[in-house]
Every structure is written in C-alpha cells, then in structure tokens.
Amino acid sequence: MEAEISETAFELRPLYRQVREAMVSRLIDGRWQPGQMLPSEQQLAVEMGVSQGTVRKALDSLAADNLVMRRQGRGTFVAEPEEGRLLFKFFKLTADDGRRRLPDSTVTALVKTKASAAARAKLGLPPRGLVWDLRRTRFLDGQPVIAEEIVLPAGRFPALDRVETVPNNVYALYSARFGLTVAHAVERLKAVAATAADAEQLGCPAGTPLLLIDRIAYGLDEAPIEWRVSRCLTDAFHYGVDLK
Amino acid sequence: MEAEISETAFELRPLYRQVREAMVSRLIDGRWQPGQMLPSEQQLAVEMGVSQGTVRKALDSLAADNLVMRRQGRGTFVAEPEEGRLLFKFFKLTADDGRRRLPDSTVTALVKTKASAAARAKLGLPPRGLVWDLRRTRFLDGQPVIAEEIVLPAGRFPALDRVETVPNNVYALYSARFGLTVAHAVERLKAVAATAADAEQLGCPAGTPLLLIDRIAYGLDEAPIEWRVSRCLTDAFHYGVDLK
DNA sequence: AAGTGGTCTAGACCACTAA
C-alpha cells in the first residue's frame, strides 16, 4: 500500500518528478478521467508514501502545464479540453479588435491514405503507415479565413470516419472518443502566397499573402498525435504571442 | 534592519509576492546589476525578516521569468541580456534546417521625431511625445531577410544618437547604456505583401508575402520600452512557437 | 572544508467552498 513510488532503492530523478510521472501515467491510462476530482493532497501523500509537500510540488507542476486545475476549497480536477480557459491554448488567432472566438468549421474531405514521406517524418510513422487526412474550411463572421489540413496517425484513431459529425473543437473529440489528450504543440509560421486552390477555398485572389501555421501536437506520452497545416487570411486577424 | 517587508500590518498579497516585488524594485533601481551575484537565500531571509522558504519561492518565481539565474553550488545571479541562453528569448526566427543565429544588422536611419498617433498608443505617450525612429536591415548568410523599424520613447533613451554604433543586440544596449531591462514582450503576427519600399530593401519582388511581426516590449516596471515592426522573408526561415 | 542552491519532511495556520 505504501511503496507506490520508491520501489527500487536507487532513483536518479527527484521524488516529486517521480510522483508527477506516476500521476501522468494515471492520466494516460485513463484511471484519472477529464473532469474527475483527484484525491486530496493528504490522501495522495499517504498512498504514494511521500510527504504532502512533495505531492504538492508534483501537482503544482501539472497545474503549470494545464493538465490539472486546482481550486482552493474545492479540490484538484483533471483538465477538460472543452473548458473555456483552455479553448485558446492552441488557437492563437485573435481579431484585431481583441475579440477572441473559435471559427466555425466545414469539413470538405476525410479519407484514409498511405502517409506521405513528410507525414511519416512529422508523425514518426513507419513506411507504409496509414493516416487520416481531414480537410476543412474555417469561418469567422461567415467569411472563410482558414484552409486547414489535419493528418492523424490512423492507428490511434480507429473508425474516425464513423464519427457522425466532426466537431469544431477536434481536441475535445480526440479526448472523448479516443482517450488522447493533446498536452503541447510546436508551431512553425511562415508567410506564403495563396495558391489557386487556396484562392478558391478562401475566396481571395491567388497570390494573396497567407499566414501558414505548421503544427505538430503531442500527447501526454510525448508521441505526436496530429500534424496540422493551416493557411490563414490575416486581414482582420493576427496571431498573438506572449514572450516571457 | 528586520522589517524590510512587513512594515504595515495588513497586506493583501502573499508574503512571497511582496518579497518578489521588493526584489524586482532592486533590479529596477539598479541596486542589483546584471551579472551580479545576489546574497544567499539565508542572508536575504534574515534581511527581509521572512523564512528561507519564502525567499526561495520568490527567487524561483524570478528565475521562471528569466530575471535571475540560479546555479546549484554557485549562487543566484541577475540575468544578462548578452547571455547565450537568453539571446533567443525575443528572437523566434529559426532557419528551416534548425540552425539558430542572430542576423547581422545595418542601420539605415536614426532620427528623433514627434510620435505618430499609432506610436503614442503603442508606447502610452502623451500628445506631442517624442520618439526615436530607428530603421535597419538585417541579414542572414549575407542575404537581407528582415526590414525593421524600432520606435523608442525619447525620454527614456537620452542622447541615443550619440551612441557610436548601434549593436546588433539592441536589448544589451538598452540595459548597459540606459539601465532598461526588457522583461517581456507581446507580438502580433500577420502575413502581408511586400511594398515597393520593402521590395527594394529586401531585394524581392513587390507583392512577395512577408511575415509581419509587431512587437511591444515591456520593462521590469511593466511600462512599454519599445515598439518594433519587422517584415521578414520566410523562404528559408520560420517563426517557431512552443504551445505548452 | 565551507558555502551555495535543491530536495524532502512535518506541522501550523489561513482562505475558500460546500453542506
């Protein structure tokens, strides 16, 4: 009952790191579900055989990464992707007047194909690996502003095409339907000219400057979950970054 | 000697916040200079009349914001803008092959003028406020890749035009010459078409898509220090963002 | 050996939430 963590006598990482990793593994395997309240610090300390202060340090680290949410007087809860505060963690486009909202989405294609060499490299897939290729157009104020392609490793998204409707917030779908939590992402931005296809999809002249966002999203286990390329009109919007 | 912090009995913010603010004010007024070693946690605890744990929490918070650097066995040091690790805190452009280096710079103009309405809004200046307007071209591999305009409130940069040479890393200049530390910045990115002036400066056709970076940089006192607009060719480079 | 920051513990008390 006690030695949940320190079973082997010699451990290189500090205790609170090991405690954190034990907690992350509970998030990965679903023993702790989104929205669920965690045991109290005291209970976790007893259960894991460490002091409350060490549990606190691990929980604070999870909270800093937005994996759990802590509320004084209430408890500690597993983060939910639908939660308002987190909706914009991975969506950095903002209207120039400051209003922030998620654009509506219209799926234009969803097919399973062999992964391209680029997709295999981005997602760490073997030769002949399969992927889902999802394409959609996203609208703000009824205007098409983003042409998006999402590439997913087919093995982690079984029967994705049997989902009735792909929701606007796909990360909520990944979580609820496939048990995959997007923990962090890396984006690369460039300015590119709209191709003829972009121009048709976005209703702008060919050659129009577009903000290209190339994203790889990673799960709790640090494995790539999604490769996404968004091509955005930025006449009335900007991509916001906080450098701290 | 003791009650450096809790002079008044009632304070709303937690102690470690007050300790942090006392420390930040020492950074602002120059009692703690860049590169300088801070007193040990124990000394600070005694001096400020709090426990070592509270001092540690304040110092950890400063370290998280890259305002100080902590090294086990050595001590805690005020961050220096020239330090390698910090050079890229505010420069997010990376070569597509992964190499990171700061581009060379050539100043094309440096004049003191009345601030435009836009500049007054960005920098929080009064009507008829004065600014420095610095323009430069930045090169990577000998190729011009960034056309940059930097607008500075003249009041905080006296005799800027008497600086012999404006260094490539202007934030080191702000620190060494004017005692101004850039603590954080907010950037807005868009894709725009190169104007005729851009085209001439960067040696590209007019209409070429450019990544526009609009940055406001803030000092330790949270007042704006700099407004900067960079227009970047991103054929061989990208702007990297880590979403965590 | 001495001095520094890093980890871990134990316990007191406060602030907030819910019943």
Next chain:
DNA sequence: TAGTGGTCTAGACCACTTC
C-alpha cells in the same frame, strides 16, 4: 462545520562548486 488547497515556517540532508 468539515474538507480542500494556499501560505509560511523550521530544520535536516543532499548535490554541486570553489578554495
């Protein structure tokens, strides 16, 4: 009132750096 996380303290011991 009971239970939760948040703050603050005091002290022990470890890891690293320097002399």
